[in-house]
Structures are given as C-alpha cells and as structure tokens.
Amino acid sequence: MKFLCVDCDSQMSFAERQLPGDGTLAATFKCPKCGRVVAMLTNPMETQLVSSLGVEIGGRTVPEQPLQTIRSAVATGREDAFDDGSREQGAGSRTSWSADALQRLDRVPNFVRGMVKRIYADYAKERGIAEITPAVMDTARSELGLEGM
Amino acid sequence: MRTYHDLTDPDRSGLAQQIGAQRQRVAERLAGVGRIVAVMSGKGGVGKSYVTAHLARALARAGKPTGVLDADLNGPTIPRLLEVSRAPLTAHSAHVEPMVGLDGVRCISMALLLEDGAPLAFRGPSAESFVWRGAMEATALREFLGDVEWGTLDTLLLDLPPGMQRYVELCDILGTPPAVLTVTIPTPESRDAVRRAMRAAVDRGSALLGVVENMVGGELRGSAADELASEFGTPVIGRVPFHPSANAWDQIADQVSRAPRTAHRAS
Ligand SMILES: Nc1ncnc2c1ncn2[C@@H]1O[C@H](COP(=O)(O)OP(=O)(O)OP(=O)(O)O)[C@@H](O)[C@H]1O
Ligand SMILES: [Mg+2]
Ligand SMILES: [Zn+2]
Numbered sequence: 049m050k051f052l053c054v055d056c057d058s059q060m061s062f063a064e065r066q067l068p069g070d071g072t073l074a075a076t077f078k079c080p081k082c083g084r085v086v087a088m089l090t091n092p093m094e095t096q097l098v099s100s101l102g103v104e105i106g107g108r109t110v111p112e113q114p115l116q117t118i119r120s121a122v123a124t125g126r127e128d129a130f131d132d133g134s135r136e137q138g139a140g141s142r143t144s145w146s147a148d149a150l151q152r153l154d155r156v157p158n159f160v161r162g163m164v165k166r167i168y169a170d171y172a173k174e175r176g177i178a179e180i181t182p183a184v185m186d187t188a189r190s191e192l193g194l195e196g197m
Numbered sequence: 198m199r200t201y202h203d204l205t206d207p208d209r210s211g212l213a214q215q216i217g218a219q220r221q222r223v224a225e226r227l228a229g230v231g232r233i234v235a236v237m238s239g240k241g242g243v244g245k246s247y248v249t250a251h252l253a254r255a256l257a258r259a260g261k262p263t264g265v266l267d268a269d270l271n272g273p274t275i276p277r278l279l280e281v282s283r284a285p286l287t288a289h290s291a292h293v294e295p296m297v298g299l300d301g302v303r304c305i306s307m308a309l310l311l312e313d314g315a316p317l318a319f320r321g322p323s324a325e326s327f328v329w330r331g332a333m334e335a336t337a338l339r340e341f342l343g344d345v346e347w348g349t350l351d352t353l354l355l356d357l358p359p360g361m362q363r364y365v366e367l368c369d370i371l372g373t374p375p376a377v378l379t380v381t382i383p384t385p386e387s388r389d390a391v392r393r394a395m396r397a398a399v400d401r402g403s404a405l406l407g408v409v410e411n412m413v414g415g416e417l418r419g420s421a422a423d424e425l426a427s428e429f430g431t432p433v434i435g436r437v438p439f440h441p442s443a444n445a446w447d448q449i450a451d452q453v454s455r456a457p458r459t460a461h462r463a464s
Binding site: 049050052054057059061062071092093096097100101102103104105106107108111112113114115116117118120121122123124125126127128129130131132133159162163166 | 198199201204206210211212215216219222285286287288289290291292293309310311312313315316317318319320321322324325328329330332333336337339340341344345
C-alpha cells in the first residue's frame with residue numbers, strides 16, 4: 049500500500065498510526081515535498097484482515113512475540129495455556145510498573161497477559177522509559193498497533 | 198499519474214518484507230528438522246490423526262526424535278491420542294516449547310491452548326468474518342511452524358484436517374512442498390477423495406511417501422490403497438487393521454524413516 053501526492057508526483061511517507069479502540073485504524077501519511085498529510089482510515093473488517101496476516105501497517109517496532117497473533121486474537125483461549133516465566137520479563141532492564149499500570153495489566157486476559165507484559169517492557173526498555181504507567185501503555189498501544197491488548 | 202510499481206521508495210510498512218521475515222523465521226526454526234511429512238487424505242474420519250500419532254510413537258520408540266504439529270486447528274485430536282498433559286506451554290521471548298506425550302513424542306496443538314470443549318474462535322468483527330478467518334488460520338499455522346522450538350528432530354509429522362486448504366497454506370509457508378503420506382480406508386468412496394488429494398499434492402510438487410490403508414480386515418470392502426498406489430507409482434507402506442498391535446506401526450515407521458530428508462530452502 050502506497051500513497052502518492054498527485055500534485056507533487058511524490059510518494060508520501062508513513063507518519064503515524066492510531067488505534068481509536070473501536071476496531072478501526074488510522075494511519076497518516078505525509079508528502080515530503082509539500083507537507084500535505086492524509087489519513088487512511090480502515091473499518092473493523094479491513095483492520096482485522098491486516099492483523100490476521102500478522103503484519104503491521106507502518107512497520108514492526110518491537111520484535112514479533114512467539115505465537116503473537118494466536119495469543120492476541122484467539123477468543124476461546126485457556127486461562128492457564130502459557131507459562132511466561134516471570135524471570136524473563138523485562139530482563140536486564142530497570143523498568144518498573146506503576147501500581148495503576150499493573151492494575152490495568154491485571155484486566156488483560158491471562159491467555160495473553162504475559163506476552164503483553166513483555167511487549168510493554170521491551171518498548172519501555174528501547175526508549176529508556178524507567179516506569180511504565182497507563183499513559184505509557186496508551187502510547188505504546190498506538191505506536192505498536194496493539195489493538196485489543 | 199504514476200502507478201504502484203512506479204513508486205520505488207521503500208514504504209515504511211514494508212508489508213512484503215514483513216511477510217518475508219515471517220517465512221525466514223519458519224525456515225530458520227525448521228532447519229534442525231530432518232524430514233517434514235504431511236499426513237493427509239481428501240476424506241474425513243479415515244484415521245489420519247490415529248495413524249499420525251501411532252506412527253510418531255513408533256518412530257520415537259525406534260530412537261528417532263519425532264514431533265507432531267496438529268494442523269487441524271478446528272478439530273485438534275493429537276494431544277488426546279498422545280496423552281499430552283494439560284500443563285501450560287512454556288513461552289520464552291522468542292519461542293515456545295512443545296509439549297511431550299507418549300513415547301517422548303513432542304507436540305503442538307490448538308487443543309493445548311483452548312478452553313475445554315471450546316471451538317477455535319477469534320476476536321474481531323463478526324460481520325463478514327469469512328473475509329479474514331482463513332487468513333487468521335493460515336497465520337496460526339505459520340506461528341506453530343515458526344515459533345515452536347522442536348530442537349533436533351528426525352521427523353516432524355503434520356496432521357492435516359480433511360480437505361486441501363491447509364495443505365496449500367503449508368506449501369506457501371514452507372516455500373518447499375512437504376513430503377506427503379496419504380491415509381485411506383479400503384472403500385471406493387475413500388479412494389476417489391484421496392485421489393483428488395494426491396493429485397493436488399503431486400501438482401504442487403510434493404513427494405509421495407506412500408499410502409497407508411487403515412481399517413482393513415473388517416466390514417469395509419474395496420482395494421483403494423492398491424489402486425491409488427499403482428495409479429501414482431507409490432508404495433502401499435502399511436495396512437492397518439482395527440486395533441492393531443504396536444508392532445504393526447514399526448514397519449510403517451521404518452519406511453518413513455528411509456524416505457529422503459527434506460531439502461530445506463536455502464535461507
Ligand atoms: N485402525 C484403527 N483401529 C481402531 N480405531 C481407529 C483406527 N483408525 C482410526 N480409528 C478411530 O476412528 C476414529 C477416526 O479416526 P481419526 O480421528 O484418526 O480420523 P481422521 O481422519 O483424523 O478424522 P478427521 O478427518 O476428522 O481429522 C477415531 O475415533 C479413531 O480413534
Ligand atoms: Mg484428524
Ligand atoms: Zn505534495
């Protein structure tokens with residue numbers, strides 16, 4: 049998928065991705081010549097089609113987790129299907145979790161929680177963020193395209 | 198106005214590169230697997246899963262490390278056949294470990310991940326779910342292939358559901374078509390369905406390892422295996438009665454372990 053600024057005959061570049069939380073996706077593209085910005089808005093079915101391929105519009109920003117699509121998309125997963133081993137999570141980083149961030153994490157289904165925790169920890173580590181707060185989680189969710197996590 | 202192929206700047210999404218990276222991940226993960234064998238038949242209920250599980254056990258008993266990937270995502274039966282425990286799967290940052298069942302056979306299956314008795318259901322818009330459901334299942338298969346760390350395996354058996362869809366997905370994901378072992382029952386109905394599957398496998402370039410005729414010696418009449426074998430120039434590598442003894446599988450296992458090793462795609 050590419051966007052062309054017809055006036056400038058110039059290929060637009062990906063700028064930003066947003067997930068409003070209603071199953072839709074917004075991705076903005078900017079013309080490097082004239083600065084014009086357009087947004088591509090996809091409906092829930094189109095958004096799902098892209099995520100069902102295990103790819104991310106705008107590119108991958110953290111490495112793909114094992115069984116990532118299965119864990120984020122299966123609705124009938126067992127509570128205790130995975131043991132994510134707490135020792136590995138955020139290993140080697142000094143990232144900590146605020147109390148409200150942990151509370152929010154507790155609301156994530158067990159089937160995917162360990163993986164989500166690792167993704168946020170990787171994200172924070174990459175950006176040198178010392179404490180994961182709900183605000184950090186919101187930004188990460190959008191930036192990483194973690195619909196439904 | 199310029200069209201898609203005229204625009205040569207790398208687009209940052211790089212969807213094609215992301216797909217390429219997924220394929221690469223599968224190739225690297227399976228590099229230590231000597232032989233990839235898809236067990237299939239165009240027909241349901243002929244004993245694919247039963248044959249897969251018992252063949253895997255016989256291979257393992259013969260000292261050949263063996264894994265089974267249950268590619269029947271909607272009707273997974275392998276964990277029960279291998280008596281795999283319901284313990285959690287250990288997930289690491291880059292892979293998950295397979296479970297271990299009877300005779301040390303390693304196994305991954307959707308049944309290990311789902312609530313008891315629950316169907317495989319996905320989150321997402323229910324309207325027009327047919328549009329994305331197939332892609333989701335192919336992705337789940339790709340993740341099983343790319344993310345389960347089998348270690349060194351002599352043989353990885355894939356238990357396919359009836360029909361050809363999963364086989365086609367498998368060929369796309371692997372890049373090279375897997376060797377195919379077909380299972381039939383003696384009847385002409387089974388022969389006709391399995392013929393279609395074998396033809397599709399040959400068209401895709403799979404090597405045929407042979408035909409296993411299951412449920413022989415009972416009420417079922419016909420000679421499906423002999424007819425298919427002569428049509429396709431492939432051996433009948435086993436005839437399995439109802440409730441066979443364990444050594445009935447040894448001969449089949451022996452034949453399978455003589456098959457050429459999978460030539461992994463150069464990465
Ligand atoms: N040789 C056999 N002796 C006794 N029972 C058998 C034999 N082969 C298969 N069965 C039983 O028959 C039933 C169907 O077999 P199985 O589930 O392996 O078929 P399948 O081809 O995998 O079916 P599906 O197409 O639904 O995946 C199972 O209950 C299995 O245990
Ligand atoms: Mg089966
Ligand atoms: Zn412009």
